Amino acid sequence: MAASDLFDDDRASSPDASRLRPLDLAGADLRYAERAWPRAEADALYVALRDEIPWAPHVLNIFGREVAAPRLSCWIGDADAVYVYSGARFTPLAWTPTVARLRDMLRERHGLVFNSVLANLYRDGRDTVGWHSDDESELGAEPVIASASFGAPRTFRLRSRRTREAALSVELAHGSLLVMAGATQRLYQHALPRRAGVAAPRINLTFRRIDARAG
Numbered sequence: 415m416a417a418s419d420l421f422d423d424d425r426a427s428s429p430d431a432s433r434l435r436p437l438d439l440a441g442a443d444l445r446y447a448e449r450a451w452p453r454a455e456a457d458a459l460y461v462a463l464r465d466e467i468p469w470a471p472h473v474l475n476i477f478g479r480e481v482a483a484p485r486l487s488c489w490i491g492d493a494d495a496v497y498v499y500s501g502a503r504f505t506p507l508a509w510t511p512t513v514a515r516l517r518d519m520l521r522e523r524h525g526l527v528f529n530s531v532l533a534n535l536y537r538d539g540r541d542t543v544g545w546h547s548d549d550e551s552e553l554g555a556e557p558v559i560a561s562a563s564f565g566a567p568r569t570f571r572l573r574s575r576r577t578r579e580a581a582l583s584v585e586l587a588h589g590s591l592l593v594m595a596g597a598t599q600r601l602y603q604h605a606l607p608r609r610a611g612v613a614a615p616r617i618n619l620t621f622r623r624i625d626a627r628a629g
């Protein structure tokens with residue numbers, strides 16, 4: 415089956431869908447391009463990422479115990495971009511050709527510079543990521559995180575860190591790009607909840623800039 419058969423999507427693409435536009439989230443800096451990569455390119459990127467990345471169960475460290483999270487993942491980046499996530503220390507794998515190409519596109523098209531990426535593979539609608547902020551000290555005070563999505567559309571939710579009140583839901587489309595910056599991590603948490611009826615997988619890459627000295 416061709417990748418184009420996997421992700422039913424017959425929206426007409428408006429000429430502007432490749433531009434990052436601000437989303438309304440009080441105090442935060444959140445931008446979204448629904449079609450950062452055109453359909454055929456997104457299909458090819460999905461297949462390349464699926465096949466190139468050595469996916470493995472994502473391990474969380476919860477009160478000193480290792481627990482498998484409901485998704486596969488892979489940490490990729492420059493050799494010195496060591497990262498501590500959920501209490502576990504990750505030494506990144508070397509850039510694969512497609513992930514490196516995406517990193518270079520983000521620099522060339524959007525002026526965003528990254529030295530690492532957490533790749534996530536949600537096998538179907540039962541795979542999730544729970545509420546968290548990406549606020550580790552290695553990312554600095556106001557991290558810029560670029561989140562590229564390929565495959566099944568899923569709902570990305572944000573809620574207030576202080577009140578836990580729901581703040582925004584964004585449907586992250588196949589070939590979309592979401593950029594979180596400014597106070598987004600300080601003020602909000604995000605999650606990708608289960609979604610019944612989704613049989614197709616989704617790949618998400620969250621590009622980050624790690625300052626190894628701050629770790």
Ligand SMILES: O=C(O)CCC(=O)C(=O)O
Pocket residue numbers: 532534543548561570586604606618620
């Ligand atoms: O899959 C997503 O859209 C979000 C992933 C995420 O929040 C993370 O990797 O920190």
Ligand SMILES: [Fe+2]
Pocket residue numbers: 546547548604620
């Ligand atoms: Fe995150």
